[in-house]
Amino acid sequence: MSSTSGVATGEFAQGKPPLNPSGKRASLHDGSGRRAAVLIAPTLILLAIVILYPVVSAVSQSFTKDAGLDPTTGMFVEGGFAGVSNYKLWLLQDCGSGAFSCPPGTLGSQFWTATGVTFLFTVVAVSLETVLGFVFALVMHRNFKGRAILRASVLVPWAIPTAVTAKLWYFIFAYDGIANKVLGTNILWTGEGWPPKAAIIIADTWKTAPFMALLILAGLQVIDGSVYEASKMDGAGAWQRFRYITLPLVRPALIVAVLFRTLDTLRMYDLPKILTNGAGDTSTLSMLVVDQVRTGFNAASALSTLTFLIVFAVAFVFIKFLGANVTEQRAPKTKKAV
Template sequence: MARQSTIRTEAAAVVTTRHLSLGRSRVRAAWLFLAPMLLVLLLVAGWPLARTIYFGFTDADLSDLSSYEFIGFANYLEYDEGEWYGLLADPDWWNAARNTLYFAVISVSIETTLGLIIALALNASFPGRSILRAAVLIPWAIPTVVSAKMWGWMLHDQFGVLNDMLLGLGIIAQPVAWTADPDLAMAAVIMVDVWKTTPFMALLILAGLQMLPSDCYEAARVDGVHPVKVFFRITLPLIRPAIMVAVIFRLLDALRIFDLIYVLTSNSADTMSMSVYARQQLVDFQAVGYGSAASTLLFMVIAVLTVIYIVAGRVNLGEGGR
């Protein structure tokens, strides 16, 4: 008996060693396949990011990028002769930060709500569902610059179709300059962004809905549970990971919004985002060092807010949620 026990122990040890060896070989193979992609990613994204961060500590100018000096944190914050200078002391930067956060919170909230409603509707069985699913994705498929230019014409105060419709219905008495009015410009930008990006949210949430197990709903139907309770107690908790991932992706896009705002309102202070501010410093004012500092700060803001959101939502992307 003792000999048999020893043999079993040795056999188990051999099997364990083989499994560990197989696991290590698979890990090495995985890294081998990932190495080209990681190298390309490092060259395409890592090097420009590192160079931008470095330029943020210099006084580089667009007219002559070969001649610059290292100035430390002066682009971010500097005290000189009783005055504070730099990004963190610039009211225009803080205005752009407020605009960006306001835009991100409002637009993502509306898009998540509408995306959930649309996803629930598209998840139901009805004739022509496939055609409707494809049609819903059209706004998202249109390039942002194209859709922004299209909406810019539609929102025009003199010959825009939206003003014409509202005038015909008697809702407004005179044409409205949607993108030029300080009180309406941000609302117009958010409206266009919601129109374009809600299909993206609906698509991700719909994917989560289609993966839900049917036995839970059959049990609820047998027990006579009200559909509203089924939604809040079964559907919503089960699709929470999908919603959280969709919100994270959309939040990353919203925080770095540039093209939509720039095409619709250019450098207007009422809608200027952090990306538009960085572009203004880099291109219009040719201050590469200062603009790079603004881009670096934008990157840090997005990274910090994303980490906070993930931790607060307790989302484990590797295991599908907790």
Template sequence: MATATTTKTQASRQAGRTPTGRMTKSRLAVVLLSPTMLCLALVIGYPVVSALRLAFQMQSERIDKTTGFLTTTTSFGLGNFTDAFTGDEASRFFNAFWNTTTFTVVSVGIEVVIGVAMALVMHQAVRGRALVRAAILVPWAIPTAISGLLWRWVFASDGIANNLLHAHVLWTADGFPAWCAVVIADTWKTAPFIGLLVLAGLQTIPAEVYEAARLDGASGWKSFSRITLPLVRPVLVVAVLFRLLDVLRMFDLPYVLIGPRKGSVETLTMIAVDEMQNLHFGAASAYAVVLFLYIAAVATVFVSVLGADVLGTSGRKRPAR
């Protein structure tokens, strides 16, 4: 009888509950996480639901003939979305969509090349390596608004850029030079982010792998393409994913560097903020919802195609049944 009781007690403990009926580990985790989840629901969930509601809310103003006052009528529908794609602001919306996409593709592409090169340089056992790593962190540590002001001084008509090029380019005016200025400033600031993540991946590669490749007569390019890139690929994919999501919602850098309502650099976030400042909350929410769906689609395709292990679950072993 005592043996049966002991066996039952051990089985109940293995199941995560004590014989006295106290809460299981899963219930305890729920209780401990509930304050955090409540804060997230208030800080994130409520604004998201409110934005969705405003996106479908349309307001029309008219003068009441009986009183002579201006009255506002509220209705719900898809008018804000149809106006974005086919209304008077459709050209502005598609221009902002194009700018957002081109900024993302070009900036992230350049940052990947420069970031990987920076990681390879920092990974070499040279004198002053710690100083180089600290210096590379400086652009990334500067707030985006401050870096925008710094680059605005560089790209001024009498700034350093024109002095070096011996030209008089209007970098901060509306046009292709303004688009290039935003790409240059964004690459300068965020390439170290990719470089640091790739450096962390390089440090996990055993040195014996490169020694074996060297003994087999592999060249430097073959070692890089056959060893370094495949082993760094999981870290690089996650870094690129984070940068994609960051550039797609870019607002502060072109706003500070070039200015608002500049067609060559206006992004989806900028037109959403502009509509909100003009008290067009429905249109601003519609732009925000479209941008959210665009980011979600890009992230889903990127993860499914390239297999970005964002949650770090690929290395976990499944429990045996």
């Protein structure tokens, strides 16, 4: 009895399933696997309906022509297989020798302009949010009286709905609003040029910097305080502790926070839509998709597919090359001894 238990325990420690009372190894074919499949099936079916079907449907429709009037003949044309023509409308329509030579007003020009604006918002806003979020997290991580009140107040902007935030900043950036009165300027923040872009970046940073602070604070709280005490005893200064202890240990949480915010900003729609309504070349890819739905649904499907591929490519770069650990870590495989 004891030898059997010892063998089972040893094999279980080696990663092998233990022996059942009949002397056979437990497997997924003894009923447990079927029960697990039955329990997981409703979730998988729901995910397939909510996520998989819309993605497959959008990709399928992107290869179909939009039914409507032919601009050359004036005759009604039924939809049919279009190949990659819908994608060419956005990538190469009237672009001549390249994407950067698209005449203004064409679909190709709108796509590349919206792509550049979307990446501009993403790079600048996420960078500012990361720096401010890190500062907020370091402050909230300290022990002082009223820390709980400070943490709650910092999270208020993030808790406000985006539509309310956009309308709030719309009044702040009005021509006779608070921003111009405080700065002593007469800037048209929702007009042309750089002001509308700056207004969107400021509003987005104000709203989502607390989200970054919350995720970074979670990473700071798992750092053992004894590490800092030991570094102080070794004579490490504040900058050395921050550079060689805080940054390396908080890096996993920081990268995941930046990944989440990057993907969220790439899909930005409601804030620029309400704040500027696309004025001053502030239309993002998501805004362009919604506007295109009103004129051609299948062409909009092609644009949404392109947007999905861009977001997927950015996420792949983060996970593959920048070390964003959002998947389970597995122990490295070891070779069996011969």
